[in-house]
Amino acid sequence: MSVAEQTSRAEIGPTAERAADLSDSRPSIQLKELSLSYRQGGSEFRVLERIDLALAQDEFVCVLGPSGCGKSSLLNIIAGYLKPTGGTVAIDGEAHIEPTPQVGVVFQHANLFPWLTVAGNVEFGLRMAGMSKKERKQQAAHYIEMVGLEAAASRLPHQLSGGMKQRTALARTLATGPRIVLMDEPFSALDAQTRESMQEHVRRIWEQTRRCFFFITHDVDEALLLGRRIIVMQPNPGRIVHDFRNPLFPDAETPDSRTLRSDHTFAELRRQLVSLIAGG
Numbered sequence: 457m458s459v460a461e462q463t464s465r466a467e468i469g470p471t472a473e474r475a476a477d478l479s480d481s482r483p484s485i486q487l488k489e490l491s492l493s494y495r496q497g498g499s500e501f502r503v504l505e506r507i508d509l510a511l512a513q514d515e516f517v518c519v520l521g522p523s524g525c526g527k528s529s530l531l532n533i534i535a536g537y538l539k540p541t542g543g544t545v546a547i548d549g550e551a552h553i554e555p556t557p558q559v560g561v562v563f564q565h566a567n568l569f570p571w572l573t574v575a576g577n578v579e580f581g582l583r584m585a586g587m588s589k590k591e592r593k594q595q596a597a598h599y600i601e602m603v604g605l606e607a608a609a610s611r612l613p614h615q616l617s618g619g620m621k622q623r624t625a626l627a628r629t630l631a632t633g634p635r636i637v638l639m640d641e642p643f644s645a646l647d648a649q650t651r652e653s654m655q656e657h658v659r660r661i662w663e664q665t666r667r668c669f670f671f672i673t674h675d676v677d678e679a680l681l682l683g684r685r686i687i688v689m690q691p692n693p694g695r696i697v698h699d700f701r702n703p704l705f706p707d708a709e710t711p712d713s714r715t716l717r718s719d720h721t722f723a724e725l726r727r728q729l730v731s732l733i734a735g736g
């Protein structure tokens with residue numbers, strides 16, 4: 457590849473070049489003119505303003521932005537936990553206003569039931585949904601295997617490492633069959649080595665499931681290594697300032713982290729993203 461080609465590949469385009477518009481897949485989740493404000497004293501504090509976003513059913517989207525730009529608020533609205541002040545959220549054209557099994561969430565902390573084993577935690581939502589014992593055991597075993605925890609299925613949460621707890625949380629969320637999986641900085645409490653291994657797990661799981669993953673992170677490297685599409689937000693009020701396809705994934709192939717990091721464009725994309733997040 458020529459230097460000119462490498463440079464253009466590393467250029468982050470303007471917001472106008474919406475990644476969603478370039479997508480072949482039909483949108484699964486659609487946010488239109490979304491806004492969120494809180495009343496503080498006598499005045500209004502605008503957290504999110506005019507967010508328009510279409511998420512396709514098989515995308516891996518990473519959301520980056522400085523602290524306080526409204527990333528978690530946006531995720532909580534998509535999850536149905538928070539009601540926007542304005543605008544709409546729709547799943548397959550249907551208004552989405554409250555939590556539904558179609559939207560799964562993985563938080564920074566796994567929040568497992570301490571009295572249930574890994575298998576018990578993964579089965580819990582399935583039991584609540586009325587699935588038969590045999591079926592939910594099979595379903596849970598499938599997802600426990602997917603996250604690589606077969607050998608730990610009968611352990612209690614206090615017998616698990618941080619990474620294992622997060623893998624259990626991911627299996628629990630995936631087992632309920634959501635259309636979209638929202639993840640709010642799921643690896644930020646983990647050490648660097650565990651974090652890298654979790655990134656490989658998530659990348660492989662996305663490959664296998666091809667569901668929409670909406671992944672919030674503060675870590676530019678993490679976004680570049682995982683996100684096929686990257687969204688950058690800015691605060692005051694929180695809005696999307698960039699939304700682009702990650703040029704490190706030019707096709708359907710999913711190279712591993714080492715290959716991606718050694719790509720000529722990785723460092724340049726990283727530099728541009730750090731500058732964008734800093735408001736450059």
Ligand SMILES: Nc1ncnc2c1ncn2[C@@H]1O[C@H](COP(=O)(O)OP(=O)(O)OP(=O)(O)O)[C@@H](O)[C@H]1O
Binds near residue numbers: 503524
């Ligand atoms: N219940 C609330 N009342 C008033 N302001 C709130 C409330 N919840 C959030 N905010 C404000 O909304 C803004 C966005 O918060 P949010 O947690 O969504 O940001 P964030 O980008 O996820 O931040 P971080 O990266 O630090 O987690 C912040 O300024 C926060 O103080």
